[in-house]
Amino acid sequence: MQGASSGVGYGLKYQARCISDVRADTDHTSFLTGTLSLKEENEVHLIRLSSGGTELVCEGLFSHPNEIWDLRSCPFDQRIFSTVYSSGESFGAAVWQIPELYGQLNSPQLEKIASLDSLVGKINCVLWWPSGKHEKLISIDQENIFSWNLDCSKKVSQVQSQESAGMLHYLSGGAWDPHDVNAVAATCESSVQFWDLRTMKKTNSIECTHVHDLEYDTRKKHILVTAEDESGIHIWDLRMPKVPIQELPGHAHWTWTVRCNPEYDGLILSAGTDSTVNLWLSSSSSEDGMVESPTKRFNPLLNTYTDYEDCVYSVAWSTREPWIFASLSYDGRVVVESVKPYLSKK
Amino acid sequence: FIFDLPARLGKCIKSEAYADAVKFYTGAMPIFKAYGDSSFQDCKRASEEAIATIIKNLQGKLFSDSESIQSRAEAAVLLKQLDFPVDSLKAKLLEKLEQSLADLEVKTEGIESAGEDSTSHSGGGSSIGNHEASVGEFAEAVRAYRVIFPDSDKQLISLSRDLITRHFEVTEQYMQKHISSAELLNFLKIIWTDVLLLDNVLEEAGLPDFSLEAARLVVKKYISSKLTHFQQDIADSLVGPKERVGDYSLQDALEAGKKTVLQGSMDVLLDFRQLLDDKLELVIKLRDSIIDWVLEGFQVFFRTLDDHFVLLSEKKSSLDQGLKEGAQTDKALTGLVLVLSQISVFIEQSAIPTITEEIASSFSGGGARGYEYGPAFVPGEICRRFRSAGEKFVNLYIKIRTQRISVILRKRFTTPNWVKHKEPRDVHMFVDLLLQELEAARSEVKQILPQGIRKHHRSDSNGSTTSSRSNPLRDDRMGRSNTHRARSQLLETHLAKLFKQKVEIFTKVEYTQESVVSTIVKLSLKSLQEFVRLQTFNRSGFQQIQLDIQFLRMPLKEIAEDEAAVDFLLDEVIVAASERCLDPIPLEPPILDKLIQAKLAKS
Secondary structure, three states, X not given: OOOOOOOEEEEOOOOEEEEEEOOOOOOOOEEEEEEOOOOOOEEEEEEEEOOOOOOEEEEEEEEEOOEEEEEEEOOOOOOEEEEEEEOOOOEEEEEEEOOOXXXXXXXXXXXXXXXXXXXXXXXXXXXXXXXXXXXXXXXXEOOEEEEEEEEOOOOEEEEEEEEEOOXXXXXXEXXXXXXXXXXXXXXXXXXXXXXXXXXXXXXEEEEOOOEEEEEEOOOOXXXXXXXXXXXXXXXXEOOOOOOOOEEEOOOOOOEEEEEEOOOOOOEEEEEEOOOOEEEEEOOOOOOOOOOOOHHHHOOOEEEEEOOOOOOEEEEEEOOOOOOEEEEEEOOOEEEEEEOHHHHOXX | OOOOHHHHHHXXXXXXXXXXXXXXXXXXXXXXXXXXOOOOHHHHHHHHHHHHHHHHHHHHHHHOOOOOHHHHHHHHHHHHHOOOOHHHHHHHHHHHHHHHHHHOOOOHHHHXXXXXXXXXXXXXXXXHHHHHHHHHHHHHHHHHHHXXXXXXXXXXXXXXXXXXXXXXXXXXXXXOOOOXXXXXXXXXXXXXXXXXXXXXXXXXXXXXXHHHHHHHHHHHHHHHXXXXXXXXXXXHHHHOOOOOOOOOOHHHHHHHHHXXXXXXXXXXXXXXXXXXXXXXXXXXXXXXXXXXHHHHHHHHHHHHHHHHHHHXXXXXXXXXXXXXHHHHHHHHHHHHHHHXXXXXXXXXXXXXXXXXXXXXXXXXXXXXXXXXXXXXXXXXXXXXXXXXXXXXXXXXXXXXHHHHHHHHHHHHHHOOOHHHOOOOOOOOOHHHHHHHHHHHHHXXXXXXXXXXXXXXXXXXXXXXXXXXXXXXXXXXXXXXHOOOHHHHHHHHHHHHXXXXXXXXXXXXXXXXXXXXXXXXXXXXXXXXXXXXXXXXXXXXXXXXXXXXXXXXXXXXXXXXXXXXXXXXXXXXXXXXXXXXXXXXXXXXXXXXXXXXXXXXXXX
16 A cells, blocks of 8 residues: 555445546535446446545445446536446447435436437447536547437437548547537547537547547637647647647556646646556646746646556546546546645646 | 250159159249240140150059059159149059959968978968968058058058958858868968058058957857767767668667767867967957857757757658658667667766866866856756756657557457457467567667666665555455356466565666666556456457467566566456456466467467
């Protein structure tokens, strides 16, 4: 074991890959996470940080039919979330609802309110629009991008439009631009593609290899952060997409995911296969063009969290208390930390 | 009296007593004016003819360089007395002088041969001698004109300065080639001699100070251009000759680079030293500035050298390159990156201390820099820069190598349909590609990195990861699901390792063969595990993984020399595969052995 940990821990019974902030819950700091077990019964946990910030409590435990590869909480309804799951042989995606008064039921069951079965390829992720109430979803599978109309009350979903990325373009994930409801980014093997949802046409692309994950900066328009396997983290200004405006070293092995803080400019979390989570402060706010090497000004790495025993595949900032983040390592351990001590350094 | 005039003028012309002639003539002028048209017509005409001759002679005298200055000046005065437009003559003469400037340019052949030893002195000397003679003549002309045309100073000053400026221009042009400080000094010597010559006759031009300023610029430029050439030499030695005759091995590149850096900097410093030691008055005055320029120059030099190295290490993606050529340059690039890391280390550890010592001994003494700027040459800063450059390049090398291996692994694990995999018949061929890449890295690294001391217990590390099997929950799970005999064998090895010392994966890379290669192996195995975790296997798929991994065990341990880490990581891959398998029943050991033997027999 490492030294005394500063975070609050919670253990899932099985391995897990995804954790999501329940943004729509404005009364509590809550997270949703789900297990990835091939043989056991899988579960979705709704966990809440106590008001003192000292412990994580399980508020709801729900059985989920298959192992979960992607889980995202609906930004405008705290009881709704999407999952991408697999039974070992096939993949599927669905939108679920936690039953009302679940706290009082004996063994509450999730209601499937919509199925996102496109029956085409292996689904990678389902995206909600992060900035408000928008009853549309995007699903990205290996070759296609789908746009869905979702009607939560009628519990119906319908494909609105679909487009293929073309042969030999294996899509692996994506992100929805919080500043533009019509713009979506999708990652594929050697580039990031940008799509316009109205026309379902590709509008632009950036060359960068093996992007694992990416996120639009929630505060600034035009800024995109990518996590690449070996190359670390790149910050892009989409108005000048040829070259990144800043590079951060990332992790000792692969950088799996990056998340931008919803409140504090330039504060970025990254998690990697070296079993650490890194907190960064990017200096891309006021510089134009290329940025000088960070050693000349300050070290962008604010802190490294090492209290994990396996790769960390997912991190999530809390929207309600933006100095708090939750991280999930593959062995099913959730660690919630506060970055307050590092905020004064900004 | 007047009647005598023509005859007397004639006599004066013969005896060249022009002053008398003019005196007589001007004396007679009033009478001619009054009575020239009537009584003294013939006389006047004859006198005017004589005077015309006299004027011609006087002009001739004025233009003639062989006449003494006095007589020329006299001639000018006399011509003026005769109301002859002297100014136009002056203009003509000055124009002629200006044109002669072109002939006075320092000829570079003269400089080159002057640099040789005295045996060939005659050849070079004559050319220099010619130059000096010509400038001497020029100086004499200046002196003469000052006397002859007393108001011509301004133009003469401008002409002299022009001459000196042209000299410096020629010098600068010549500097574009690789010249030595001795040659530069030769130029300066000649210029200074000319300056003194002219200063003698035209002090008002302030030529010494003027030339000092020009010399300041030229010497500064010389220092910086010499350093620029030196930097290019270093880059060239690392990259190797354009036409590769045979193999320019990494060893060759590194040795050439080291030699160029060390020997080259000593040569450059020696060359600059000559500037300091020279006794030429012009150069002595610049001594303090020279020291500053050399120190500052070296400081900047090393900073830009670092940037130059970074440029060399960046991939040049050319779409036009054919696949084969692309592979060649790729290979060349990875090797170059490794060379750059080693030469950065060399610069930090050997070159800078030596250079610092040399600078301290030869270039000490105050410079002209103000104290508030601090010292010009800061070896500590340079060492820091190259220490981190060395690390940066070795990490880049590792990154390039692991990226290539990632491509192989990605293809291997994303292509098959693992859920419907067939029974394993052979070890999969990706192991060959993997081992090939690792061998290539090992052979590169063997060329220029030293061997480390074999350590069996690595007690110091940064960022270790604990064995993930120390999590009791997971072991429970493993225990619960494994009941088959072969499965329990797997479990036993796991339990045994539970109590083993922590295995460190992400240790800091050292500049040794073992460290670099084993880091590449460890990172590649970690990537392998990640790819496995993303898949779902049926029993045969799991067995295929088991077979491939078992085959890799021996060769990888031999390549990486860190047996514990390799075993651990390979076990982690098996664990990951079994977790992702619905029915993880491993192959029986005899079958495993048979298939592995079959593979070994083939290769």
